[in-house]
Amino acid sequence: MAAFNHKLYLVTDDAACLGRDLVTVVEAAVLGGVDLVQIREKYLPENAFLEKTLRLKEMLDKYNTPLIVNDNLQVASRAGAAGIHVGNNDIAPAEILQQWSACGILGYSLEYEEHLQSSHVKLADYVALSPVFSTPTKTDTVTEWGLDGITHIRSLTTKPIVAIGRVNAKNAGNIIRAGADCLAVVSAICSAPAPAKAAEEIRNEIEKA
Numbered sequence: 219m220a221a222f223n224h225k226l227y228l229v230t231d232d233a234a235c236l237g238r239d240l241v242t243v244v245e246a247a248v249l250g251g252v253d254l255v256q257i258r259e260k261y262l263p264e265n266a267f268l269e270k271t272l273r274l275k276e277m278l279d280k281y282n283t284p285l286i287v288n289d290n291l292q293v294a295s296r297a298g299a300a301g302i303h304v305g306n307n308d309i310a311p312a313e314i315l316q317q318w319s320a321c322g323i324l325g326y327s328l329e330y331e332e333h334l335q336s337s338h339v340k341l342a343d344y345v346a347l348s349p350v351f352s353t354p355t356k357t358d359t360v361t362e363w364g365l366d367g368i369t370h371i372r373s374l375t376t377k378p379i380v381a382i383g384r385v386n387a388k389n390a391g392n393i394i395r396a397g398a399d400c401l402a403v404v405s406a407i408c409s410a411p412a413p414a415k416a417a418e419e420i421r422n423e424i425e426k427a
């Protein structure tokens with residue numbers, strides 16, 4: 219089980235970067251205060267996904283910022299990533315740990331409260347409350363947890379809680395005060411005119427909360 223003490227987690231979306239180079243946007247975000255990055259590519263063929271992951275990892279290694287790969291165990295292990303994030307419809311955590319002994323951080327999306335008792339959650343280093351607020355960035359979701367949902371799940375588990383879904387500088391403080399340990403963000407950073415400044419503003423709200 220890996221320690222998890224990250225606070226601001228950038229989940230990438232090339233399409234949200236407004237035509238700018240993804241590595242440049244992510245580097246700015248890291249300089250602004252992002253301390254964990256996930257590469258999320260739902261539609262790239264595996265070779266292109268791996269190539270992009272390696273390019274991003276080369277930059278992130280300069281900052282000692284860990285890179286998590288979404289969904290794809292082959293890409294995660296071949297790139298020597300710091301870990302993987304999966305959900306209910308992906309490869310199961312037990313299978314990941316069986317096939318990838320070097321897996322560091324294993325993240326799992328919590329979509330149903332009943333799954334909190336599952337072996338998937340037991341094996342995870344953090345649970346993502348997904349989504350905390352409904353978001354146009356990902357529409358195939360089940361439960362909008364809201365702030366009360368975070369507080370409720372906080373009372374039921376000691377696992378680190380990551381909140382994702384329409385997180386921004388305005389709601390960051392409330393989400394942390396509700397019980398989240400870490401905020402995961404796509405558009406409020408990737409689509410910001412100045413990603414470094416956007417990351418810094420969210421980070422400041424986290425630190426103040």
Ligand SMILES: Cc1ncc(COP(=O)(O)OP(=O)(O)O)c(N)n1
Pocket residue numbers: 227229256258288289303304305306307308325327346347348356380382402
């Ligand atoms: C940090 C974080 N939280 C939730 C998700 C969503 O994962 P999942 O439910 O598997 O959906 P996809 O991202 O695969 O569409 C995530 N990727 N990262």
Ligand SMILES: Cc1ncsc1CCOP(=O)(O)O
Pocket residue numbers: 229348349353354355356382383384385402403404405406
């Ligand atoms: C990947 C993912 N999983 C749950 S919501 C989401 C997207 C969050 O995107 P945004 O920060 O733009 O709302």
Ligand SMILES: [Mg+2]
Pocket residue numbers: 288289303304305308
């Ligand atoms: Mg997934």
